[in-house]
Amino acid sequence: MEDMKELVIAAMNHDAEAGEKLFEYLRVRFRRIAAKMLGLKRDVAVTESDLLQELNLRIWKMLQGELGFRDARHFLALAGQHLRWAALELLRRLPPRPMVSLDPGQYPAGTAGPVTPAERDDPHHPDRQEAWERFHQLIDQEGILDENERMVVTLRWYEGMKQRAIAELMQVSERTVKRYWHSAKKKLRQHVDLDLLR
Secondary structure, three states: OOOHHHHHHHHHOOOHHHHHHHHHHHHHHHHHHHHHHOOOOOOOOOOOHHHHHHHHHHHHHHHOOOOOOOOHHHHHHHHHHHHHHHHHHHHHHOOOOOOOOOOOOOOOOOOOOOOOHHHHOOOOOHHHHHHHHHHHHHHHOOOOOOHHHHHHHHHHHHOOOOHHHHHHHHOOOHHHHHHHHHHHHHHHHOOOOHHHHO
16 A cells, blocks of 8 residues: 555645545455454445445545644544544444343343353454443543554554554654554553453
8 A cells, every 4th residue: 555644645635546545445444443343354344334424524524624634644543533433333333132041040130141251252242342342432532542652553453554654654663653552552451351352
């Protein structure tokens, strides 16, 4: 893929081809995020057309300058917020998993008893869905990550950028990027079980 910074700058300058490449890249990233959340091995086609349309509209408004941003870095930070919104909305649209006990006399009505290892791997299990929802919310929650940690998580996890590209965009060393990445994960682990997100 072309250098992300150059692609964003070109799209900001109303280069139609660059804009379409950026749209497609973010759509692909969202499909990969959806596949990860749903426990699938490959990209999935997101069928909620209204959700994709809203995501496209938000990105389009950014490119048109309606949602002001300062530069490529700021644009990608905002794009990451929109990807988090779409991911959260997708999770909320998943059908609820029925909680039915195999032994009604052992657990209170409406509960399924203790969570087994197999259930924890179930992409539709409430614990896993809740962990994904919590993860997306924590990124923007005040007092959890600092600005640099949030930026690294956004660029690496949501936009899928390599550490070298992140370092160039943020104008820091790769070692610094790694430090931000590890400190962000350490802070996030205090609030959510990241092992559930594998």
